[in-house]
Amino acid sequence: xxxxxxxxxxxxxxxxxxxxxxxxxxxxxxxxxxxxxxxxxxxxxxxxxxxxxxxxxxxxxxxxxxxxxxxx
Amino acid sequence: xxxxxxxxxxxxxxxxxxxxxxxxxxxxxxxxxxxxxxxxxxxxxxxxxxxxxxxxxxxxxxxxxxxxxxxxxxxxxxxxxxxxxxxxxxxxxxxxxxxxxxxxxxxxxxxxxxxxxxxxxxxxxxxxxxxxxxxxxxxxxxxxxxxxxxxxxxxxxxxxxxxxxxxxxxxxxxxxxxxxxxxxxxxxxxxxxxxxxxxxxxxxxxxxxxxxxxxxxxxxxxxxxxxxxxxxxxxxxxxxxxxxxxxxxxxxxxxxxxxxxxxxxxxxxxxxxxxxxxxxxxxxxxxxxxxxxxxxxxxxxxxxxxxxxxxxxxxxxxxxxxxxxxxxxxxxxxxxxxxxxxxxxxxxxxxxxxxxxxxxxxxxxxxxxxxxxxxxxxxxxxxxxxxxxxxxxxxxxxxxxxxxxxxxxxxxxxxxxxxxxxxxxxxxxxxxxxxxxxxxxxxxxxxxxxxxxxxxxxxxxxxxxxxxxxxxxxxxxxxxxxxxxxxxxxxxxxxxxxxxxxxxxxxxxxxxxxxxxxxxxxxxxxxxxxxxxxxxxxxxxxxxxxxxxxxxxxxxxxxxxxxxxxxxxxxxxxxxxxxxxxxxxxxxxxxxxxxxxxxxxxxxxxxxxxxxxxxxxxxxxxxxxxxxxxxxxxxxxxxxxxxxxxxxxxxxxxxxxxxxxxxxxxxxxxxxxxxxxxxxxxxxxxxxxxxxxxxxxxxxxxxxxxxxxxxxxxxxxxxxxxxxxxxxxxxxxxxxxxxxxxxxxxxxxxxxxxxxxxxxxxxxxxxxxxxxxxxxxxxxxxxxxxxxxxxxxxxxxxxxxxxxxxxxxxxxxxxxxxxxxxxxxxxxxxxxxxxxxxxxxxxxxxxxxxxxxxxxx
Numbered sequence: 001x002x003x004x005x006x007x008x009x010x011x012x013x014x015x016x017x018x019x020x021x022x023x024x025x026x027x028x029x030x031x032x033x034x035x036x037x038x039x040x041x042x043x044x045x046x047x048x049x050x051x052x053x054x055x056x057x058x059x060x061x062x063x064x065x066x067x068x069x070x071x072x
Numbered sequence: 073x074x075x076x077x078x079x080x081x082x083x084x085x086x087x088x089x090x091x092x093x094x095x096x097x098x099x100x101x102x103x104x105x106x107x108x109x110x111x112x113x114x115x116x117x118x119x120x121x122x123x124x125x126x127x128x129x130x131x132x133x134x135x136x137x138x139x140x141x142x143x144x145x146x147x148x149x150x151x152x153x154x155x156x157x158x159x160x161x162x163x164x165x166x167x168x169x170x171x172x173x174x175x176x177x178x179x180x181x182x183x184x185x186x187x188x189x190x191x192x193x194x195x196x197x198x199x200x201x202x203x204x205x206x207x208x209x210x211x212x213x214x215x216x217x218x219x220x221x222x223x224x225x226x227x228x229x230x231x232x233x234x235x236x237x238x239x240x241x242x243x244x245x246x247x248x249x250x251x252x253x254x255x256x257x258x259x260x261x262x263x264x265x266x267x268x269x270x271x272x273x274x275x276x277x278x279x280x281x282x283x284x285x286x287x288x289x290x291x292x293x294x295x296x297x298x299x300x301x302x303x304x305x306x307x308x309x310x311x312x313x314x315x316x317x318x319x320x321x322x323x324x325x326x327x328x329x330x331x332x333x334x335x336x337x338x339x340x341x342x343x344x345x346x347x348x349x350x351x352x353x354x355x356x357x358x359x360x361x362x363x364x365x366x367x368x369x370x371x372x373x374x375x376x377x378x379x380x381x382x383x384x385x386x387x388x389x390x391x392x393x394x395x396x397x398x399x400x401x402x403x404x405x406x407x408x409x410x411x412x413x414x415x416x417x418x419x420x421x422x423x424x425x426x427x428x429x430x431x432x433x434x435x436x437x438x439x440x441x442x443x444x445x446x447x448x449x450x451x452x453x454x455x456x457x458x459x460x461x462x463x464x465x466x467x468x469x470x471x472x473x474x475x476x477x478x479x480x481x482x483x484x485x486x487x488x489x490x491x492x493x494x495x496x497x498x499x500x501x502x503x504x505x506x507x508x509x510x511x512x513x514x515x516x517x518x519x520x521x522x523x524x525x526x527x528x529x530x531x532x533x534x535x536x537x538x539x540x541x542x543x544x545x546x547x548x549x550x551x552x553x554x555x556x557x558x559x560x561x562x563x564x565x566x567x568x569x570x571x572x573x574x575x576x577x578x579x580x581x582x583x584x585x586x587x588x589x590x591x592x593x594x595x596x597x598x599x600x601x602x603x604x605x606x607x608x609x610x611x612x613x614x615x616x617x618x619x620x621x622x623x624x625x626x627x628x629x630x631x632x633x634x635x636x637x638x639x640x641x642x643x644x645x646x647x648x649x650x651x652x653x654x655x656x657x658x659x660x661x662x663x664x665x666x667x668x669x670x671x672x673x674x675x676x677x678x679x680x681x682x683x684x685x686x687x688x689x690x691x692x693x694x695x696x697x698x699x700x701x702x703x704x705x706x707x708x709x710x711x712x713x714x715x716x717x718x719x720x721x722x723x724x725x726x727x728x729x730x731x732x733x734x735x736x737x738x739x740x741x742x743x744x745x746x747x748x749x750x751x752x753x754x755x756x757x758x759x760x761x762x763x764x765x766x767x768x769x770x771x772x773x774x775x776x777x778x779x780x781x782x783x784x785x786x787x788x789x790x791x792x793x794x795x796x797x798x799x800x801x802x803x804x805x806x807x808x809x810x811x812x813x814x815x816x817x818x819x820x821x822x823x824x825x826x827x828x829x830x831x832x833x834x835x836x837x838x839x840x841x842x843x844x845x846x847x848x849x850x851x852x853x854x855x856x857x858x859x860x861x862x863x864x865x866x867x868x869x870x871x872x873x874x875x876x877x878x879x880x881x882x883x884x885x886x887x888x889x890x891x892x893x894x895x896x897x898x899x900x901x902x903x904x905x906x907x908x909x910x911x912x913x914x915x916x917x918x919x920x921x922x923x924x925x926x927x928x929x
Contacts, residue, residue: 008163015160016175022149022156023137023183031091036175037084043118044174048181050085050117054092054110055185 012036085114130161130173137180264300269310270368270385276317277394278361279324285310293318309387316394319401320357326408327351340415340466341448346423349444350404353437357397364393400437407441416468420446420546421494439546446546449494453552457505457559458528460512468492471506478518479671482774486510496546501553507775508560511567514774518669519570527566531559564773571774575670578768581781583639584664584674587632588682589757589788590689595630600697602626607656611647614656619645623662642667646683657694661686672774673781681785684794692752695809696745698816699738705823706738723873727826730880734819737887741812744894744916748805751912756791759908760784791908798904804897811890818886822879829872898922 013033020027027035038047089110134157141150161172264284272282276294281287288295294314296307330339330347339347368385385393407426411419423445427438452469455461462473470493476485486506493502512528515521535555571577586592602622606614623645627633632640646663661683666674674682767780789795793802901913917923 012160012163015156015163016179019153019156019160019176020179022141022153023179025179025182025186027182028091031088034084034087034091035178038088039174039178041081042174043081044178045181046118047088048178048185050088050114051092051182052185053117054089054114 081118082115085118086111089114130176133173133176133180134161137176264302266306266386267368269296269302269306270387270390273310273313273317273387273390274361274365274368276314277320278358279317279321285314287321306387309391313387313390313394316398316401319398319405320354323350323354323401323404323408326412327354340419340468342416342419342445342468343466345448346407346411346419346441346445349441350408352444353400353404353441357401360393360397364390396433399433403434403437416466417449417470417489417492417494420449421496424494424496442546446494450545450552453505454555456509457556458532460509460516460524462486462509470494470497470502471509478668479675481517482510482514482672482778483675485513496549497552501556504560505556507773508556508563511560511563511774514669514672515563515567515570518672519567519575521566521570521574523570524563524566527562528559531555531562534558534562560773567774568772568777571669571777577670577673577777578765579636579639580642580664580666580670580674581764581768583635583643584682585757585761587643588662588664588686590686590693591757592630592632595626595632596693597697598630599623599626600693603656603660604697607660609656611650611654611656611659612652614647614659616645616647619647619660648683657691661690673778678781678785681789685788685792688792688794689752691806691809692745692749695812696749698813699742699745702738702816702819703742706735706819723869723876726873726876726880730822730876730883733880733883733887734822737815737883737890738819740894741815741890744808745812747915748912751915752792755908755911756788760787760791763787790906793904793909798909801897801900801904804893804900808890808893808897811886811893815883815886815890818879818882822883825875825879829868829875832868895922895926899926 013029013036016032016036017029020032035047035051038044134154138150138154138157141147141153157176269284272285275282276285281294284300285294285296287293293311294317296302296310302310327347327350330343333339364385403426407423411422414422420442423438423442427435427442429435429438449468452462452464455463456469456471462469462471464471467489470489471486472489473486474484486509488499488502488506490499493499497505512524515524532555535551535558587595590596599622602625603619606619606622623643627640627643642665644663644665646661648659648661650659663679663683664674666679761784764780764784767783768777771777771780786795790798793805898913898917901909901916
């Protein structure tokens with residue numbers, strides 16, 4: 001990967017992350033990057049459902065607490 | 073490849089699950105089983121292929137997020153978001169996220185879900201939010217879909233403080249409740265669902281009565297039935313929408329009426345084209361309606377699949393959809409209304425007037441119509457200009473043809489029909505179009521020429537428009553003008569070639585000048601000599617056949633014999649209508665038969681004017697001829713000088729003075745006649761002719777030629793005092809000429825008398841010698857003299873004295889009359905407008921003899 005592309009990717013991700021924070025989705029950088037990869041494959045709507053389900057799953061689980069918004 | 077992809081997806085899912093589930097700080101070993109489970113679950117969800125149908129539009133997505141943020145009262149966040157988004161979307165190149173829209177979408181959905189989770193009670197807001205996302209106003213939820221919500225709300229409200237808490241907590245809720253109340257109110261007010269009305273409006277806009285909306289003859293419009301209870305706003309809206317139906321009905325009626333009329337009736341090709349264009353517009357309109365009808369069944373496409381909205385089309389949306397068709401339909405209705413009586417070019421012109429509009433929509437619409445409407449018209453122009461054909465059964469074209477004789481084809485055969493001239497064709501262009509087609513027809517009918525076809529196709533090739541049909545359309549006035557100009561140029565040139573070379577126009581003009589305007593001197597001289605005696609007879613005894621023979625011999629004995637026989641053939645004798653007492657001189661004239669096609673120029677009226685000029689010139693020539701003839705007898709000779717010897721002194725002096733008087737009068741008359749003759753020849757005929765030749769050479773078409781000839785003829789008529797304005801002068805002139813002729817006969821009598829006396833004197837002197845030899849005389853004077861014969865010398869001298877006295881009186885009378893008339897003539901001359909007549913005055917009064925005479929009296 002050439003440095004230009006790398007820089008680009010980084011910046012995009014950073015922008016995404018800030019957007020995420022504004023929207024209070026409670027996702028961290030890593031998760032966001034994974035989700036972005038999904039989106040690139042065009043699976044956005046399914047992944048959205050997946051995220052929703054997984055969250056609910058972890059919520060129902062008493063040991064887990066809802067992922068609070070993580071600020072950098 | 074596929075497998076690898078699968079694997080990658082699986083890895084990603086694992087990662088995700090790990091992040092979201094096991095991130096929750098539970099011990100590693102415990103969570104592995106759980107995450108295993110979660111992974112399976114995740115894969116199942118991924119495989120389930122639920123895809124909501126939403127349109128991919130990044131900008132609108134971003135917009136909806138922004139609006140949502142603003143709605144939540146976080147406008148600073150919204151601004152930040154907008155900023156971020158612009159940065160984000162401007163990123164491009166390798167390594168950055170390609171599918172930007174999907175990322176936005178994902179984030180939004182997740183955020184929405186999260187909010188739902190966070191505020192467990194704000195379920196309504198998700199519906200609200202969804203509708204915001206869809207880009208419209210909040211949907212008025214209908215009963216069925218919000219039942220559960222309502223019950224929930226009700227229970228909460230009954231809870232008391234919960235509701236209060238909720239309201240204070242969530243400002244959205246107030247709006248929501250208000251909206252719901254409004255929906256309920258609407259439900260109560262209206263008996264029917266909006267969807268039904270929408271369907272009805274769609275029907276009505278095709279001119280069909282709907283279930284609730286029907287055509288009312290009294291109101292002349294579609295109205296919603298009174299029996300149906302709907303809110304007033306909706307009623308008004310339906311009314312507004314139904315205008316379209318009314319307009320449509322009008323246009324449709326016109327089109328079908330025009331189409332159904334039998335072709336013999338005067339719809340005309342332009343009218344038909346207009347109808348076809350309208351029909352096309354209507355079919356466009358039908359397409360729109362079909363789309364709308366489909367839409368009215370489909371629900372609104374939503375971003376989130378959860379909400380169930382009403383049908384996509386509401387009355388308000390229809391209002392928007394119908395805005396443009398409404399404008400067009402109105403235009404069409406206006407056109408239809410104003411064009412009922414119009415047809416052909418007039419119709420095209422009227423549409424053109426409508427096209428002069430500032431609104432680009434209207435302009436474009438009218439142009440489209442005009443392009444269709446004008447095509448038959450332009451086709452007519454094309455075939456008229458290039459083929460000379462006037463295929464205009466409905467008389468729609470701005471050129472009108474009428475059946476006429478060949479010689480008046482050019483002048484009267486075709487004319488412009490100004491009513492049918494559309495305003496986008498200038499009148500000069502129309503004139504040119506008219507003339508070009510006329511030229512072709514003239515060539516075809518009068519000149520029997522075929523060469524024009526080459527000229528026309530050459531012109532068409534030069535312009536670039538092929539001679540086939542449909543080459544011209546509205547809006548390309550330049551192309552039309554170029555075509556017409558080219559065609560006109562070539563065809564006019566061809567026509568002029570034909571007229572000059574094949575029909576020898578110039579030669580004929582020359583011939584007319586030489587024979588009818590007496591330009592060929594020797595011919596005129598011979599003719600005058602030959603026909604003179606014949607013409608002195610009373611008009612009714614003269615045979616025109618004999619005169620024709622004399623004309624023939626005059627031609628043969630003069631230089632005219634070398635002229636083209638074709639030209640000489642056309643020269644004829646013409647006897648005019650004569651009354652009692654007319655002499656041959658009064659009725660004789662020459663005539664020139666120009667024949668087709670030249671009789672377009674030398675038409676009957678033109679020839680009548682030539683005849684008038686000829687008569688004038690002929691009279692002038694005759695007078696001149698007479699004066700010269702009398703000079704022959706008046707020349708001083710031995711008879712007159714030896715007549716009467718010195719012994720009869722008083723009589724001799726009387727004789728001398730009479731002769732002298734006669735000479736003086738003759739001289740005066742000769743001065744007048746020769747100067748007039750000079751003026752006519754040099755100042756009038758030749759000058760006009762040279763101007764005419766110049767103009768003839770410069771002329772580019774037959775109209776120019778006609779104009780030049782007309783000018784030539786008019787200048788001759790005017791300058792030679794034959795015009796309207798110089799009628800009195802002309803009369804005086806003719807009196808003068810008559811006086812001169814009378815003088816001639818008197819002078820002849822005088823000299824005849826003198827010769828007779830002389831002869832008598834000789835005879836009497838002989839008879840003194842005893843030889844009486846009196847000849848029988850036929851004339852009165854001769855018998856008189858005969859009676860003197862016996863009287864002897866003294867009596868003879870007495871007789872001579874008496875005769876001379878009588879003649880002297882006669883001469884005096886003529887001289888007096890002549891000088892007074894001449895004075896009048898010269899007095900009137902300066903009052904003539906024509907500048908060239910001044911030259912005649914200078915010439916006649918060169919020594920200022922007459923003007924001084926006038927001053928002295």
